[in-house]
Amino acid sequence: MEISAKYDPSQTEDKWYQYWLEHKFFHSEPDGREPYVVVIPPPNVTGVLHMGHMMNNTLQDVLVRRARMLGKNALWVPGTDHASIATEAKVVKKLADQGIRKRDLTREQFLEHAWDWTNEHGGIILKQLRRLGASCDWDRTAFTMDAPRSESVLRVFCDLYEKGYIYRGLRMVNWDPKAQTVLSTEEVVYREEQSKLYYLRYYVADADENPVRPTGAEGEVLHVDEQGRYYAVVATTRPETIMGDTAMCINPKDPKNQWLRGHRVVVPLVGRVIPVIEDRYVDIEFGTGCLKVTPAHDVNDYNLGKTHKLDSIDIFNPDGTISDQSPLYVGLDRMVVRKQISKDLTAAGLMEKVEDYVNKVGYSERNADTAVEPRLCKQWFLSMKHFAEIALKPVLEGDIKFYPEKFVGSYRQWLENIQDWCISRQLWWGHRIPAYYLPTEEGEEERFVVAMTAEEALEKAHRLAGYENLKAEELRHDEDALDTWFSSWLWPISLFDGIRNPDNAEIKYYYPTSDLVTAPDIIFFWVARMIMAGEEYMHDVPYHNVYFTGIVRDKLGRKMSKQLGNSPDPIGLIEKYGADGVRLGMLLCTSAGNDILFDETQVEQGRNFCNKIWNAFRLVKGWTVSDVPQSDACRVAVDWFSAKLAQTAAETHRDYENFRINDAVMNSYKCFWDDFCSWYLELVKPSFVDGVQQPLDRATYTATIGFFDALLRLLHPVMPFITEELWHALEDRAAGETIMYQPIPTDGAFDAQLVADFATACDVVVNVRALRQARNIAPKEPLKLEVKGSFPRAMAPVVQKMAFVSEILSVEAFSGAGEVFMVGTTEFNVPLDGMIDVAGEIARIEAEIQRFEGFLRGVKAKLSNEKFVANAPEKVVETERKKLADATTKIENLQARLAAFKK
RNA sequence: GGUCCUUUAGCUCAGCUGGUUUAGAGCGCCUGCUUGACAGGCAGGAGGUCAGCAGUUCAAAUCUGCUAAGGGCCACCA
Numbered sequence: 001m002e003i004s005a006k007y008d009p010s011q012t013e014d015k016w017y018q019y020w021l022e023h024k025f026f027h028s029e030p031d032g033r034e035p036y037v038v039v040i041p042p043p044n045v046t047g048v049l050h051m052g053h054m055m056n057n058t059l060q061d062v063l064v065r066r067a068r069m070l071g072k073n074a075l076w077v078p079g080t081d082h083a084s085i086a087t088e089a090k091v092v093k094k095l096a097d098q099g100i101r102k103r104d105l106t107r108e109q110f111l112e113h114a115w116d117w118t119n120e121h122g123g124i125i126l127k128q129l130r131r132l133g134a135s136c137d138w139d140r141t142a143f144t145m146d147a148p149r150s151e152s153v154l155r156v157f158c159d160l161y162e163k164g165y166i167y168r169g170l171r172m173v174n175w176d177p178k179a180q181t182v183l184s185t186e187e188v189v190y191r192e193e194q195s196k197l198y199y200l201r202y203y204v205a206d207a208d209e210n211p212v213r214p215t216g217a218e219g220e221v222l223h224v225d226e227q228g229r230y231y232a233v234v235a236t237t238r239p240e241t242i243m244g245d246t247a248m249c250i251n252p253k254d255p256k257n258q259w260l261r262g263h264r265v266v267v268p269l270v271g272r273v274i275p276v277i278e279d280r281y282v283d284i285e286f287g288t289g290c291l292k293v294t295p296a297h298d299v300n301d302y303n304l305g306k307t308h309k310l311d312s313i314d315i316f317n318p319d320g321t322i323s324d325q326s327p328l329y330v331g332l333d334r335m336v337v338r339k340q341i342s343k344d345l346t347a348a349g350l351m352e353k354v355e356d357y358v359n360k361v362g363y364s365e366r367n368a369d370t371a372v373e374p375r376l377c378k379q380w381f382l383s384m385k386h387f388a389e390i391a392l393k394p395v396l397e398g399d400i401k402f403y404p405e406k407f408v409g410s411y412r413q414w415l416e417n418i419q420d421w422c423i424s425r426q427l428w429w430g431h432r433i434p435a436y437y438l439p440t441e442e443g444e445e446e447r448f449v450v451a452m453t454a455e456e457a458l459e460k461a462h463r464l465a466g467y468e469n470l471k472a473e474e475l476r477h478d479e480d481a482l483d484t485w486f487s488s489w490l491w492p493i494s495l496f497d498g499i500r501n502p503d504n505a506e507i508k509y510y511y512p513t514s515d516l517v518t519a520p521d522i523i524f525f526w527v528a529r530m531i532m533a534g535e536e537y538m539h540d541v542p543y544h545n546v547y548f549t550g551i552v553r554d555k556l557g558r559k560m561s562k563q564l565g566n567s568p569d570p571i572g573l574i575e576k577y578g579a580d581g582v583r584l585g586m587l588l589c590t591s592a593g594n595d596i597l598f599d600e601t602q603v604e605q606g607r608n609f610c611n612k613i614w615n616a617f618r619l620v621k622g623w624t625v626s627d628v629p630q631s632d633a634c635r636v637a638v639d640w641f642s643a644k645l646a647q648t649a650a651e652t653h654r655d656y657e658n659f660r661i662n663d664a665v666m667n668s669y670k671c672f673w674d675d676f677c678s679w680y681l682e683l684v685k686p687s688f689v690d691g692v693q694q695p696l697d698r699a700t701y702t703a704t705i706g707f708f709d710a711l712l713r714l715l716h717p718v719m720p721f722i723t724e725e726l727w728h729a730l731e732d733r734a735a736g737e738t739i740m741y742q743p744i745p746t747d748g749a750f751d752a753q754l755v756a757d758f759a760t761a762c763d764v765v766v767n768v769r770a771l772r773q774a775r776n777i778a779p780k781e782p783l784k785l786e787v788k789g790s791f792p793r794a795m796a797p798v799v800q801k802m803a804f805v806s807e808i809l810s811v812e813a814f815s816g817a818g819e820v821f822m823v824g825t826t827e828f829n830v831p832l833d834g835m836i837d838v839a840g841e842i843a844r845i846e847a848e849i850q851r852f853e854g855f856l857r858g859v860k861a862k863l864s865n866e867k868f869v870a871n872a873p874e875k876v877v878e879t880e881r882k883k884l885a886d887a888t889t890k891i892e893n894l895q896a897r898l899a900a901f902k903k
Numbered sequence: 904g905g906u907c908c909u910u911u912a913g914c915u916c917a918g919c920u921g922g923u924u925u926a927g928a929g930c931g932c933c934u935g936c937u938u939g940a941c942a943g944g945c946a947g948g949a950g951g952u953c954a955g956c957a958g959u960u961c962a963a964a965u966c967u968g969c970u971a972a973g974g975g976c977c978a979c980c981a
Binding site: 003006007197234237238281282283287292299301374404406407409413524589593594596601602604608611616620660662666677682685688691693769770772773776779851862867868873875876879880 | 905906907908909914915916917919922923924925928929930931934935936938939940941943944945946947948960961962974975976977978979980981
């Protein structure tokens with residue numbers, strides 16, 4: 001059968017993936033083997049695959065496939081995340097496109113739309129992962145909002161409430177006016193922005209709002225206008241919040257503002273009279289040293305407000321427009337008002353000046369175009385002190401290892417300065433908070449019960465004094481949903497039903513999981529919190545190793561983004577280059593924690609490698625075998641390659657164990673391409689005589705098939721499709737067999753001397769080849785080789801075949817003129833009658849001598865240093881002595897040749 | 904502001920506990936190659952005072968300090 005000269009992935013990928021699925025090769029059940037478990041970082045249920053997922057999931061698949069081949073019971077659990085904010089936003093937008101407003105829908109109606117959307121778009125990303133070859137146990141596909149996971153979340157909420165870790169509190173929180181929900185501090189990202197610093201006039205007033213005429217003292221800075229009225233100047237980046245001002249604050253130690261002490265000032269435009277308060281919080285150096293205090297809209301101002309018992313005026317509606325609490329601009333958006341009020345202040349003569357200013361503005365991590373607003377509201381919190389303590393220990397003590405280790409530092413820093421976690425969100429798409437409010441009297445503090453169901457809540461309520469006869473409909477279920485991460489943090493436990501059923505066989509077998517592969521940007525959101533949940537509910541770590549990938553960037557180092565259009569379509573790449581090619585290309589440019597600069601040429605390299613493997617297979621399959629005796633070249637080649645393969649297997653095994661995955665991949669890549677193809681196959685390849693290919697002996701053929709088999713196994717975790725295809729094509733396989741469950745080579749024992757001798761022979765070959773090229777001697781013109789000095793004779797067939805050398809003679813002295821080169825201290829001569837460029841040779845030799853003499857000087861300097869000889873370990877001194885002897889020999893050789901030429 | 908990291912060939916990066924013939928790889932580049940596997944290939948080659956300075960040491964790309972450039976994370980400076 002004719003085999004195509006090019007590997008065509010489309011002929012193999014789908015076929016084998018179906019085969020794997022049909023035979024349930026990805027499925028795992030607890031058994032007597034050692035488990036190896038990875039849980040997928042669940043992608044957003046309605047998301048689509050991007051390069052980051054490709055990277056991340058390729059790595060996971062490599063780890064899982066390798067574990068399987070090491071004989072472990074490997075399980076990779078897939079699933080998706082409901083991603084409450086992101087998904088709800090998408091649904092809201094889709095409805096808006098249809099002319100439906102969320103607020104016109106009931107919660108139930110909205111959720112119906114959301115589930116429709118989820119069912120329609122959900123899981124596309126998991127389908128895409130199959131194209132990549134991901135060996136997930138699809139039978140176990142989970143969703144953070146499916147029934148078992150949802151129940152687990154509610155149970156944990158109730159439990160943590162019972163334990164006293166969950167509380168409800170009025171706090172200054174981060175409000176996203178677009179999504180109209182609070183966010184946790186972790187969900188706010190700060191961006192530096194070019195903005196303005198506005199200097200506003202706050203006229204000084206007495207109780208009757210009449211102008212005050214203070215007396216200035218030394219160092220005081222008094223502002224006075226044309227009418228002789230005194231005013232203070234306040235610098236602010238947010239003039240639109242002045243309607244919420246309830247005080248002005250100065251530092252009591254600020255000499256230039258002493259004159260304001262005890263006075264009152266008038267809020268510009270608004271006309272409200274507010275007190276001047278004093279607090280050391282105010283930075284004397286900043287602006288004018290006068291701070292406007294808006295307790296409802298700034299965390300620091302809120303704290304000042306508490307200390308100084310100020311009023312708080314909330315001038316914003318939840319959507320970021322001005323509320324009716326403000327006397328001005330009611331209904332306008334805060335950003336519109338900022339522009340307008342600036343004009344109005346200027347027109348009213350209340351704007352002292354405007355300066356350019358760079359400051360940091362918080363945005364929702366999920367929504368880059370709407371600034372987060374600090375807002376005072378009542379929310380649910382998880383008290384974090386206890387969790388920080390239990391999560392820090394395993395990482396510091398090494399029960400969990402981070403790759404790279406540097407992330408331990410930021411992990412620690414975050415935990416040591418942790419804030420309570422705001423876990424409620426004003427969203428419908430998510431796990432509804434299992435709290436039920438009891439009817440209370442006007443002005444009375446809110447009362448609630450926390451329970452798994454409304455029925456249970458009612459029972460609990462009946463046990464409370466005064467609520468014995470409460471009716472079900474009088475209980476008001478909390479409207480809010482939980483933060484998405486409040487379900488993700490249970491993932492390694494809830495996937496095995498460990499919350500509801502802590503003693504079940506699966507959780508006992510699969511927990512703790514083995515390795516986690518994830519991006520460093522969710523170290524706090526997810527990695528840390530899983531450790532907390534694991535310690536709290538399983539009293540054990542959730543995983544032992546965390547491998548942090550970098551961010552995939554383009555080759556210029558820019559983040560991949562839709563706007564830049566620099567993000568390739570992963571499925572398009574797979575179609576163009578094949579999944580194996582894409583996988584290899586990605587892996588070659590990875591190292592833990594470093595960003596990945598993605599370049600399509602890397603994927604091309606992956607594709608080319610597939611082609612190389614494919615063609616090596618074509619070569620081997622094209623051979624005829626007969627009972628001819630094994631040639632010396634073949635025997636040496638087989639012995640050498642089995643050693644080389646063992647060495648590579650040991651090295652890649654070690655690299656994988658240390659999560660040096662790119663090194664492991666590169667090592668196997670080079671073993672196949674350089675060692676196997678360029679040296680081994682070329683060495684054993686039968687020649688053509690009169691256009692007829694000679695047969696190969698059986699021993700070499702069998703060994704070659706064995707090597708090929710081993711190499712395919714070595715490469716399988718990286719390139720699952722082509723290796724499965726060729727493994728089946730290599731030999732007859734029984735029905736239902738797969739390379740997936742063959743052992744991956746890990747052997748360590750090999751003959752190091754043999755490998756070194758072969759390397760010497762290769763060195764000789766390279767020299768002869770270079771000489772041919774330099775002298776324009778055809779590759780097939782046989783040459784003689786003379787050797788003066790030691791040379792591993794067993795390697796003679798290698799040199800003969802690979803360098804096309806007819807004979808290798810050991811000599812005392814070289815015969816006549818020729819080209820001489822050295823490998824180690826051994827000299828080799830290729831006799832070349834009448835082809836020697838004497839002047840050129842002399843120049844070359846002299847340059848060589850100079851180089852070695854320079855080297856020798858360094859070595860001699862070391863050895864003549866008494867301290868070196870006295871202090872350095874004997875082994876090191878010995879090496880230096882050997883260097884000295886070798887270099888001396890080399891120089892002597894060169895000088896002898898030089899003398900011969902000059903004769 | 905605090906803290907952590909990075910700087911080695913044109914590019915991306917190894918170099919693990921200081922010592923192994925005066926630094927390695929992949930890609931790119933240059934030169935040569937049309938007939939039995941593969942031009943998505945083969946063979947050969949060029950290219951680096953290891954960011955700078957100072958120190959520790961018998962010995963520094965490797966350890967320490969400072970400087971410079973770049974990056975990450977954290978933090979309430981209006």
